[in-house]
Structure formats: structure tokens, C-alpha cells
Amino acid sequence: MIERNGEHFYQAELMRVRGEILAKRGDNQRAQSALGAARDYARERRCHGFELRAILALARLPSDGSAEPSLLEQLDTCLACFKGGADTTDVRAAVKLRAELAAAAQVSHNLSPC
Numbered sequence: 672m673i674e675r676n677g678e679h680f681y682q683a684e685l686m687r688v689r690g691e692i693l694a695k696r697g698d699n700q701r702a703q704s705a706l707g708a709a710r711d712y713a714r715e716r717r718c719h720g721f722e723l724r725a726i727l728a729l730a731r732l733p734s735d736g737s738a739e740p741s742l743l744e745q746l747d748t749c750l751a752c753f754k755g756g757a758d759t760t761d762v763r764a765a766v767k768l769r770a771e772l773a774a775a776a777q778v779s780h781n782l783s784p785c
Contacts, residue, residue: 683713683721687728699732706732710745719752723761730768743772 690705710725726745746769753762 683709683716683718683725686712687721687725690725691728694728694732703729703732714749717752719749720759720761723749723753723765727761727764727768730772743769743776746772 686705686709690702690709693699693705694702706725706729710722710729713719713722713725726742726749729745730742746765750762750765750769757766
């Protein structure tokens with residue numbers, strides 16, 4: 672439909688939904704690729720709400736923990752774009768996730784050998 676009418680406003684959201692479906696099917700590698708593409712597409716177009724949703728979906732994928740600093744940086748960068756609307760469901764979820772990732776990073780830092 673997007674190709675037919677040239678309307679691309681929801682392209683990043685459609686890419687994110689595809690990634691979520693792939694994740695539910697257990698195809699985490701393709702899901703990560705689709706979600707990363709959704710995040711990048713939204714970021715390039717300054718669609719911060721869709722970018723934030725893609726980052727949150729990436730954070731829900733199973734991880735070995737190595738991506739946490741990157742997710743933390745992505746959340747910080749994206750959340751900085753929200754002047755108003757800080758009381759939306761997505762922003763609240765991102766702020767909560769950011770706090771959890773920061774706490775986990777601090778614990779990990781404290782437990783690492785000198």
C-alpha cells in the first residue's frame with residue numbers, strides 16, 4: 672500500500688511491527704535487523720515517537736547484555752528530543768527502561784574486577 676500511494680509516514684511503524692512479529696516467531700536475528708532498520712528510518716526522518724518505539728522493541732529482544740550501553744545511549748539521545756509529551760505511555764516506558772539499564776550498568780561496573 673505504501674508503494675501504491677507513496678505515503679511513507681507510517682513506514683517506520685510498519686517496519687517495527689514486522690520486527691515484533693518476527694520476534695514473536697522466535698526469529699530474533701531478523702527481528703533485530705527489522706527493528707534496527709525501523710529505528711534508523713525513523714531517526715533519519717526525525718520521527719522521534721516511532722524511533723522510541725523501535726528502541727523499546729529492540730530492548731525487549733533477548734540479549735546477552737552486551738547491547739545495554741548502546742541502548743542506554745540510544746534512549747538518552749531519543750528522549751532528549753521530547754520537550755513536551757513526556758507523559759505519553761512510550762516516554763514513560765522509555766524513562767523506566769533507561770533507569771533500569773543505568774542501574775544494571777552501575778551494578779555491572781561495580782562487580783567488574785579492577
